[in-house]
Amino acid sequence: DERGQQSTAEAVLELDGVTKSFGSECAVEELSLPVREGELLTLLGPSGCGKTTTLRLIAGLERPDGGSIRVGGERVAAGDERSFVAPERRDVGVVFQDFALFPHMSAAENVAFGLDDWDDEAREARVEELLELVGLADHAASTPDELSGGQKQRVALARSLAPEPEILLLDEPFSNLDVDLRVEMREEVRRILKEAGVTGVSVTHDQEEAMSISDRVAVMNDGQLMQVGRPEEVFQHPESRFVAGFLGHASFLSASVVDDIVETPLGRVGRDRIHGLAPEYDRAEIDVLVRPDDVLIRPAEEGRVDGRVTYRRYLGPTVLYRVELENGDVVEAMHNHAERVELEAPVGVELAATHDLAWFPTEDH
Numbered sequence: 263d264e265r266g267q268q269s270t271a272e273a274v275l276e277l278d279g280v281t282k283s284f285g286s287e288c289a290v291e292e293l294s295l296p297v298r299e300g301e302l303l304t305l306l307g308p309s310g311c312g313k314t315t316t317l318r319l320i321a322g323l324e325r326p327d328g329g330s331i332r333v334g335g336e337r338v339a340a341g342d343e344r345s346f347v348a349p350e351r352r353d354v355g356v357v358f359q360d361f362a363l364f365p366h367m368s369a370a371e372n373v374a375f376g377l378d379d380w381d382d383e384a385r386e387a388r389v390e391e392l393l394e395l396v397g398l399a400d401h402a403a404s405t406p407d408e409l410s411g412g413q414k415q416r417v418a419l420a421r422s423l424a425p426e427p428e429i430l431l432l433d434e435p436f437s438n439l440d441v442d443l444r445v446e447m448r449e450e451v452r453r454i455l456k457e458a459g460v461t462g463v464s465v466t467h468d469q470e471e472a473m474s475i476s477d478r479v480a481v482m483n484d485g486q487l488m489q490v491g492r493p494e495e496v497f498q499h500p501e502s503r504f505v506a507g508f509l510g511h512a513s514f515l516s517a518s519v520v521d522d523i524v525e526t527p528l529g530r531v532g533r534d535r536i537h538g539l540a541p542e543y544d545r546a547e548i549d550v551l552v553r554p555d556d557v558l559i560r561p562a563e564e565g566r567v568d569g570r571v572t573y574r575r576y577l578g579p580t581v582l583y584r585v586e587l588e589n590g591d592v593v594e595a596m597h598n599h600a601e602r603v604e605l606e607a608p609v610g611v612e613l614a615a616t617h618d619l620a621w622f623p624t625e626d627h
């Protein structure tokens with residue numbers, strides 16, 4: 263559990279009740295979040311949820327109205343002016359969305375930029391080490407206009423890592439890259455951070471990106487932290503309908519709990535399959551979360567009719583269907599592209615999930 267893991271790894275960055283408003287607009291509200299040494303944590307949420315503001319607060323580019331921020335145990339910001347530590351004195355590196363490289367400087371000079379106070383020999387060795395780490399040892403003399411998008415990102419990473427920051431912040435790190443390059447650079451950024459042994463905090467609105475690179479994901483909405491956990495934890499066991507829906511397609515089955523059985527419109531499941539269903543939900547109505555790959559549909563000729571196709575979207579390898587069930591529930595199903603089921607077609611529907619299922623109280627709409 264969350265607390266158990268926390269005691270095994272030290273929090274190198276700690277946000278405690280951090281609040282920041284712009285006029286009457288509360289961008290970040292009472293945000294508390296420990297970030298563990300060496301982990302890569304991603305702030306994930308829709309546009310305007312406050313993730314960039316959170317990153318800027320950690321960097322020292324904004325001051326909080328209340329709460330406190332600690333880096334390596336040292337308080338770097340709180341509601342009062344006195345405890346504010348300037349960005350350059352925080353041991354925090356930032357990789358900006360547009361990489362912000364110096365155009366007239368070579369890759370090596372860019373990487374050396376933050377190492378003014380190092381002696382020449384140490385600086386040279388550090389630059390070489392970093393260019394090696396990011397896979398650009400052969401491009402030390404190239405200027406940014408001679409580098410590809412992915413290579414520019416590598417230089418930006420190397421430059422931010424060179425002064426050995428405790429924490430590296432990455433603002434929408436892949437938004438300036440072509441789609442093809444994004445997936446490759448996700449792997450690379452993760453590898454580079456892990457090899458450098460730095461603690462990373464990144465920001466994105468892309469749930470697939472967040473889940474694929476992060477050790478933990480912190481889902482935000484409306485300035486608030488909704489849930490934080492490992493990608494599979496937040497995906498499989500969302501604590502709110504918002505998190506369930508933001509991380510992927512989510513449909514809900516109206517179900518009744520009857521002793522050890524949960525009756526759903528797609529058949530009965532054992533109560534032990536419903537994740538963390540509390541005893542007070544004996545004989546209660548609940549909504550059970552299903553994802554498209556938990557649901558199988560087949561043409562109705564083969565068996566009884568369970569529903570009717572109301573929506574169909576071809577996605578290449580799979581097709582996403584929306585099916586209205588007899589009881590009015592609407593579920594989404596992923597189906598192999600080879601077998602075409604038409605719009606309006608009557609279908610048989612089966613709950614194929616073998617994992618435990620998340621649920622919400624019905625009144626919680």
Ligand code: ATP
Pocket residue numbers: 284287288289307308309310311312313314315316467
């Ligand atoms: P996006 O993904 O679009 O960048 P975000 O989740 O990063 O969104 P923030 O940029 O942190 O969100 O903004 C949170 C809220 O604070 C928004 O309503 C935004 O309009 C407001 N806000 C952010 N910065 C400022 C500012 N400097 N002045 C006024 N309002 C601001």
